[in-house]
Amino acid sequence: EPEVTQTPSHQVTQMGQEVILRCVPISNHLYFYWYRQILGQKVEFLVSFYNNEISEKSEIFDDQFSVERPDGSNFTLKIRSTKLEDSAMYFCASRAPYRDGNTEAFFGQGTRLTVV
Amino acid sequence: SQQGEEDPQALSIQEGENATMNCSYKTSINNLQWYRQNSGRGLVHLILIRSNEREKHSGRLRVTLDTSKKSSSLLITASRAADTASYFCATALYGNKLVFGAGTILRVKS
Numbered sequence: 063e064p065e066v067t068q069t070p071s072h073q074v075t076q077m078g079q080e081v082i083l084r085c086v087p088i089s090n091h092l093y094f095y096w097y098r099q100i101l102g103q104k105v106e107f108l109v110s111f112y113n114n115e116i117s118e119k120s121e122i123f124d125d126q127f128s129v130e131r132p133d134g135s136n137f138t139l140k141i142r143s144t145k146l147e148d149s150a151m152y153f154c155a156s157r158a159p160y161r162d163g164n165t166e167a168f169f170g171q172g173t174r175l176t177v178v
Numbered sequence: 179s180q181q182g183e184e185d186p187q188a189l190s191i192q193e194g195e196n197a198t199m200n201c202s203y204k205t206s207i208n209n210l211q212w213y214r215q216n217s218g219r220g221l222v223h224l225i226l227i228r229s230n231e232r233e234k235h236s237g238r239l240r241v242t243l244d245t246s247k248k249s250s251s252l253l254i255t256a257s258r259a260a261d262t263a264s265y266f267c268a269t270a271l272y273g274n275k276l277v278f279g280a281g282t283i284l285r286v287k288s
Contacts, residue, residue, distance in 0.1 A: 097276075104278050151218075
């Protein structure tokens, strides 16, 4: 069964360092998302991406964050200068082409980012 | 308060019993989805119910949606220890982002 894959599963980084989180969405999906979940808290939307551009972003997604689809398969989230409060589980999700708007999102297993 | 609030926050039941979790939301929606998350793992999609549907079944899962009350419920029948997880509702408007609730932690004791 097709799945969304994320790498690495766990990343530890020094405060101020840049990190790139990688995702391979399901191959025929066209909508891509990043969410994050701080430990013990709810899942928060960061950004959605369609047709090679950001379609929506939250107020969390500030200038320190960027997304890219560098080739036909990968979807990356970059944090330029990490802060302690960026420590969280980051989830990538993808969704099949829009039908009536009612298609489920498939999530990866997440990357646990720890900023020290 | 936030879109998609679940209650109870935590639920502990015996194996074989039914578990009911509720979700309330505030804005218009196109659909509402329920996800399961095992500890420290990814989110697994369980079921999607459209705004024009009132009830949907999938195996041991039954979801209801009341758009007039802006609420949904997830019923898991004949629960098993393997159902132990966190359950989240998430609302979507016209295929855009999902807005998640805080979740219900379900513990099924064997």
